[in-house]
Ligand SMILES: Nc1ncnc2c1ncn2[C@@H]1O[C@H](COP(=O)(O)OP(=O)(O)O)[C@@H](O)[C@H]1O
């Protein structure tokens with residue numbers, strides 16, 4: 469039983485999207501995930517997963533807990549009933565994020581290839597290092613909305629170098645900017661369940677899910 473937190477103090481990097489893809493990816497492997505939505509204001513993983521349920525797909529348990537104290541207490545109480553817990557926290561340096569860091573085993577950090585995001589990562593790194601003094605937290609940063617590697621574009625490499633310079637090795641898996649991921653996630657579906665199937669999106673997400681499971685057990 470692992471408690472994952474999907475976090476980045478920067479908004480719009482794909483936290484809620486990744487939460488839907490990772491939780492549905494776990495479910496497709498026969499695992500029972502529980503999603504905790506700690507982000508009231510943004511496009512929510514909870515709403516997407518409710519859309520999924522209403523569309524007749526096998527349900528995924530999801531709960532909104534945006535107050536830090538409640539989040540910590542409820543995650544401690546309820547997470548043992550599930551194979552894995554995935555917490556989607558808000559963009560800001562919120563109470564929910566701080567509380568999540570006190571219970572989490574693995575921090576999954578999606579980041580986008582944009583140079584101006586660096587300041588947000590520095591803020592995030594401070595928080596994570598603080599949390600790591602109290603708990604052994606594994607950190608998995610991965611490149612989301614990666615640009616296509618046509619040899620001309622250096623944005624992917626620059627963003628990865630920025631993160632690694634802050635002391636966190638970046639996962640050897642990346643997820644592209646793909647319409648199927650956007651649409652599937654809004655419907656609460658894994659790209660594997662979404663039609664028409666985008667094979668690249670499906671393979672990228674499958675590799676991410678696999679990597680996260682293996683790394684968390686290492
Ligand atoms: N890999 C991706 N491919 C395509 N669109 C994506 C991808 N990741 C995120 N998005 C889109 O980017 C926007 C922001 O993503 P979201 O998950 O809401 O970010 P956050 O939760 O970090 O604020 C959404 O419209 C989402 O659908």
Ligand SMILES: [Mg+2]
Pocket residue numbers: 483484485507510511512
């Ligand atoms: Mg979000």
